[in-house]
Amino acid sequence: MLAAREETACSNKFVILRSLAMGRMAEILLARVREPARPERLVVVKRMHRQLAADREYVKMFVDEARIAMTLRHPNVVEVYESGEDDGQFYIAMEYLHGHDLRGVLSEMARRQIPMRLANALAITRAVCRGLDYTHERTDASGELLGIVHRDVSPHNVILTYGGRVKLVDFGIAKTSIQGSRTRTGILKGKVAYMSPEQAMGEALDRRSDVFCIGILLWEMTTGHWLYRRKSELETLKAVVEHDAPLPSTVTPSYPRELEDIVMKTLARKRDDRWATAGELGEALTAFAKQRRLDLRPSAISVLMATTFVEEVAAWQAAKAEGLTLGDHLASEGNDEPPSVPVLSDQDSSNPFSSEDLPTTVVWPQQAAPTQPPHWWQWRPPQWERLQRRLQRRWLIAGVVVALGAALWLASELFHHDATPAVGDTPAVQPSSPPAPTDQPPPMPTPGPGGETRTPAESRPAPTSPHGGS
Numbered sequence: 001m002l003a004a005r006e007e008t009a010c011s012n013k014f015v016i017l018r019s020l021a022m023g024r025m026a027e028i029l030l031a032r033v034r035e036p037a038r039p040e041r042l043v044v045v046k047r048m049h050r051q052l053a054a055d056r057e058y059v060k061m062f063v064d065e066a067r068i069a070m071t072l073r074h075p076n077v078v079e080v081y082e083s084g085e086d087d088g089q090f091y092i093a094m095e096y097l098h099g100h101d102l103r104g105v106l107s108e109m110a111r112r113q114i115p116m117r118l119a120n121a122l123a124i125t126r127a128v129c130r131g132l133d134y135t136h137e138r139t140d141a142s143g144e145l146l147g148i149v150h151r152d153v154s155p156h157n158v159i160l161t162y163g164g165r166v167k168l169v170d171f172g173i174a175k176t177s178i179q180g181s182r183t184r185t186g187i188l189k190g191k192v193a194y195m196s197p198e199q200a201m202g203e204a205l206d207r208r209s210d211v212f213c214i215g216i217l218l219w220e221m222t223t224g225h226w227l228y229r230r231k232s233e234l235e236t237l238k239a240v241v242e243h244d245a246p247l248p249s250t251v252t253p254s255y256p257r258e259l260e261d262i263v264m265k266t267l268a269r270k271r272d273d274r275w276a277t278a279g280e281l282g283e284a285l286t287a288f289a290k291q292r293r294l295d296l297r298p299s300a301i302s303v304l305m306a307t308t309f310v311e312e313v314a315a316w317q318a319a320k321a322e323g324l325t326l327g328d329h330l331a332s333e334g335n336d337e338p339p340s341v342p343v344l345s346d347q348d349s350s351n352p353f354s355s356e357d358l359p360t361t362v363v364w365p366q367q368a369a370p371t372q373p374p375h376w377w378q379w380r381p382p383q384w385e386r387l388q389r390r391l392q393r394r395w396l397i398a399g400v401v402v403a404l405g406a407a408l409w410l411a412s413e414l415f416h417h418d419a420t421p422a423v424g425d426t427p428a429v430q431p432s433s434p435p436a437p438t439d440q441p442p443p444m445p446t447p448g449p450g451g452e453t454r455t456p457a458e459s460r461p462a463p464t465s466p467h468g469g470s
Contacts, residue, residue, distance in 0.1 A: 003354045014045055014093070017331040025049065025058060031097065033326045040325045042096035043081065050089050059090065066092045068148060069171045071138060076131030078159070078169040097169075098326065099161035099305060106155060106221075108308050119294040120304050121221035122285050127166035127295060128158055128214055129282030133170075135206040136278060149205045153213035154194035162305045162313065164298030191238045193229040197269055208271045211278055213243070215266030223251040258288055296320070386429060 015033035021028040025260045033041040052058045066083035071094070074078065080094045100108075102124065109116060111366035118395035130155065138146045150157075150171065157170045192200065199205055219227050227245060230236045245267040249255040262284050269276045275281040289296050307312050 006387060010200050014043065016045070017042075017327055020044070024054065025368065026062070031093075040327050042327050043093045043216035044096050046092040046094070048090040053088055053090065062090050062092070063173050068146075068427075069094070071146075072135060072171075074134040075165070076127045076167055076194075076468070077135065078167050086396075094169075095160045097165070097167055098163070099165075100155050100309070101161055101169075102158040102160060102217075105160055105305070105308060112308065114308055116221055116224065116305075117300075118222065118292075119289070119296060119300055121218065122157065122165050122289050122294060123296040123298075123301055124160070124221065125214060125218045126282050126285045128153065128168055129278040129285070131166075131168040132207075132210050132214070133277055133279035133282065135171075135211070147206070149207060150210050150213075151199065151205065152193045152194070153192060153217070154208050155217065156191070157431060158217070160301055160305055162302060162309075162316075164300070164302035166298075166301060166306070179405055192233050192240065193226070195237075195239055206271070207277060208274050210456055211266060211274050211281060214278060214281060215263060215274075218243060219248060219263055219267065222263070223248050225251055256288075256292075257273075258291070277330065307452050 017030045020030050026046050029045045031043050031045045048062050069080035083092045135148045135222055159167045194213050194216050196209040200207050216227050228239045248260050
């Protein structure tokens with residue numbers, strides 16, 4: 001096991017096991033809570049870089065994130081335990097989620113050619129809806145809405161755990177009506193490919209902006225294609241602002257009409273045409289899933305994770321068999337494993353459009369060939385498959401019956417034609433009647449004048465003309 005890092009902030013509360021991610025604003029660390037008498041409890045410590053402590057704007061942003069997140073307690077929202085300052089460094093401690101973010105899950109599914117089932121896509125989307133609806137409805141002590149808008153609902157900030165949980169994370173750029181720090185004019189915060197049109201144009205936001213972003217997630221998961229992402233950030237921003245979302249059925253012809261109506265209402269360009277709340281969208285998805293008898297329970301997500309990350313699950317099972325705790329196992333893996341924690345909200349630090357992010361390399365579910373249309377079975381409900389097989393069998397039986405009937409009719413027609421002569425036809429040769437029997441012997445031939453032999457009939461003279469002519 002790797003040695004724990006004691007030389008860090010909050011060393012009196014946490015034992016740092018490893019670094020998970022590094023950004024321009026903060027570092028994310030995996031840590032174990034110092035509780036010798038209790039079972040192991042892992043946390044993620046988000047620690048601001050020491051040199052930024054003098055920047056009031058960064059400090060306010062960091063404090064705002066902690067202030068918002070610490071008020072949230074919901075099964076679909078990451079739980080933040082505490083925040084504070086230690087030796088000149090600000091930190092936030094939150095729960096550790098053993099799993100991967102949705103972007104990593106989809107990328108691995110594409111690499112392994114694992115299709116995204118419709119039930120899984122709906123389960124993930126519904127969980128995000130529930131988490132966001134909870135945050136949108138949060139109030140202060142006087143009962144006034146806090147007006148929380150996440151502003152960064154993207155695959156990077158949705159975590160799927162091996163236990164089947166789905167959690168929304170990273171409220172680093174979330175906005176509230178009582179927020180201490182304000183966004184600078186002209187600065188876009190969030191991932192451009194997952195922005196609402198009003199967010200991309202710098203307008204005032206409300207909860208319906210997050211609803212639009214949920215629609216982007218749902219559209220992409222159920223079609224296997226990017227919606228707005230282009231090869232550059234400028235092209236992507238232009239697509240978000242100017243282009244309406246295409247119908248999913250133009251990409252996947254067998255897309256369910258009822259679900260398409262739900263998705264397109266979510267992606268309406270005018271806010272008033274969208275679902276008013278994330279809760280309404282979640283209820284619509286639940287009703288659709290119930291109608292199609294789709295299983296949206298967490299166990300389905302757990303199976304998806306175990307199927308997608310086979311090696312990681314096997315390694316953890318082997319570590320448990322050796323008596324290692326999860327913290328020891330994760331620490332021993334080093335820094336080669338992709339981070340399974342919230343991605344830092346350092347929006348100004350780097351170009352988010354690296355080569356691995358382009359749809360040419362990350363397409364889910366991955367197609368067998370670029371020219372082939374998406375497979376209908378990647379999301380079609382099971383009852384549709386049974387109906388199709390039943391119809392195929394019936395058409396096959398009907399075809400066989402028709403073929404046999406046609407063969408019998410043709411055979412009968414040929415037989416009837418051979419047995420019945422055509423009307424008006426007569427035999428070419430009439431059969432002669434046999435000669436009547438007689439008791440007299442046949443006449444004897446007689447010699448002619450020249451010595452030839454003649455029958456009596458031949459011996460008679462020829463009749464003469466009455467006028468004497470020969």
